[in-house]
Amino acid sequence: MDRRLKVVPDWSPEVADHYRQAGYWQGITFGQLLRERAQHQGNQLAVIDVNHRWTYQQLDQLADQLTAGLIELGIEAGDRVVVQLPNQAEFFVICFALFRLGAWPIMALPGHRQAEISYFCEFSQAKAYFIADKGVGFDYRALARKVMAKTTTVNHVIVVGEAEEFLSFNDLLNTGNVAAVHSLPEPDPSSPALLQLSGGTTGAPKLIPRTHDDYIYSLKASVDVCRLTSRSKYLCVLPVAHNFPLSSPGTLGTLYAGGTVILAVDTQPDHCWRWIAQEQVTMTALVPPLVNVWLHARQQLSWDISCLEVLQVGGARLSPEVAKQIQPVLGCKLQQVFGMAEGLVNYTRLDDSDEVIIHTQGKPMSLADEIRIVDDNDEVLPTGTVGHLQTRGPYTIQGYFKAPEHNQKAFTNDGYYRTGDRVRLTEQGYLVVEGRAKDQINRGGEKVAAEEIENYLITHPSVQDAALVAVADDVLGEASCAFIVALEATDDHQSIAPPKKIELKRFLLAQGVANYKIPDRFVFIKQFPKTPVGKVNKKQLRALVENETTPV
DSSP states (O other), X not given: OOGGGSSSOOOOHHHHHHHHHTTSOOOOOHHHHHHHHHHHSTTSEEEEOSSOEEEHHHHHHHHHHHHHHHHHHTOOTTOEEEEEOOSOTHHHHHHHHHHHHTOEEEEOOTTOOHHHHHHHHHHHXXXXXXXXXXXXXXXXXXXXXXXXXXXXXXXXXXXXXXXXXXXXXXHHHTSSOHHHHTTSOOXXXXXXXXXXXXXOSSSSOOEEEEEHHHHHHHHHHHHHHHTOOTTXXXXXXXXXXXXXHHHSSHHHHHHHHTOEEEEXXXXXHHHHHHHHHHXXXXXXXXXXXXHHHHHHHTTTOOOOOTTOOEEEEOSSOOOHHHHHHHHHHHOSEEEEEEEOTTSOEEEOOTTSOHHHXXXXXXXXXXXXXXXXXXXXXXXXXXXXXXXXXXXXXXXSOSOOTTOHHHHXXXXXXXXXXXXXXXXXXXXXXXXXXXXXXXXXXXXXXXXXXXXXXXXXHTTSTTEEEEEEEEEEETTTEEEEEEEEEEOOOOSSOTTOOOOOHHHHHHHHHHTTOOGGGSOSEEEEOSSOOBOTTSOBOHHHHHHXXXXXXXXX
């Protein structure tokens, strides 16, 4: 059977044995990793947020307590559990408890709403759903009620905070026999540890199975390149469940190195710089739009952030003009990061020249990473030529969860992942990202699948057709623009009126679509330009916006 057709595609036995023998895969689980850190660095601070300062020993004990409670709920190895929390310390208790059980957390983001969460629950057949009570003015319990009305598999909603009719996280910590946790069979390190989310170009996000073996190796390689140690203090500014701040090296990489994770609940400079000064933070990570905010705020705010050694920037391409300002204005080293939740991570090195750091997006972090840049026919292109990036290696997946048809297209017969990125390779082996080949908008680091939003828009009673395209934006990098062909009134439908832009926004919100996916612009058009084969010509639509010559 083709491995790409499995529910969780894996590496061939020969490749897996090679990765083990070469030492890339260490054969340990995340539960064992935390246990080892607790034994050797038990009194060192592991996680700090506005309400908690937990040592490694405390984090390990809390993970055991929650594991015992989950056992009582009937959560078992291989079960899927949706986790949707803002940046708070309980996130790590939940994840490590699930890791310890061998259950798979699905890394939902705080901005996801009913459409996404219901899909994750139903598609994965999730048995439980972890939420915070509230966050940034949003009540997640109200969301959970809507999700529970639709899902057929979720048996438990666990709430960090005021649980109301749901199960309290704190109560669950005091349920169950902790001694039973130590007799649990250790999960297979080659089995999934978690399900990350793809940016997606064809509707709902794909689920990305990351194993204990491959994800822990990704942490190790990141820690080595980024030079993290037990004295490292990482401020998590971006949503903690995002792959970038979770593992590149992010929070889990910091814990792997024995350092301290600090969780920010606000991305604004005043909040973050207070943390940096107070906790002597050494590293943090931002997306390009936030870099602009931080740079502009430096003249108004006087926090001493001289302890900050490295600012990582990823999620979207950083303009060289902005990159040049980071060290002079913020006083720290810039490290560009270009990676994907499916695997491959590229870094500029801390001792690279300014030219490399400013003008490239880094090179693969592992000697075992294999990359090639090909044309439309999968023929390898000469160095310096822009083409499609393909990759394989010890921490790049072999396929998405329950997506056999998509896997046949997304992976080559020899196991390379088609990333959808258009890049060129420099003579020194560094990548320069030139754009996306996939139909996707990278809105300030948040990926928006055009087809997903188009499918919602065309269900509006006044919309005949819709096309979503990316347009250049000085702040976000890319913004989204929805082109709308309104349904015209006919003898049978005299009551149809062209929809207003605000009406379309409200319509999408009512469908439970996350706020960041709502189009930034709406443009009404008589008909779509077409390619010679009859497809919507999105290149021409983008040009219409850029030239501001759009017909209405």
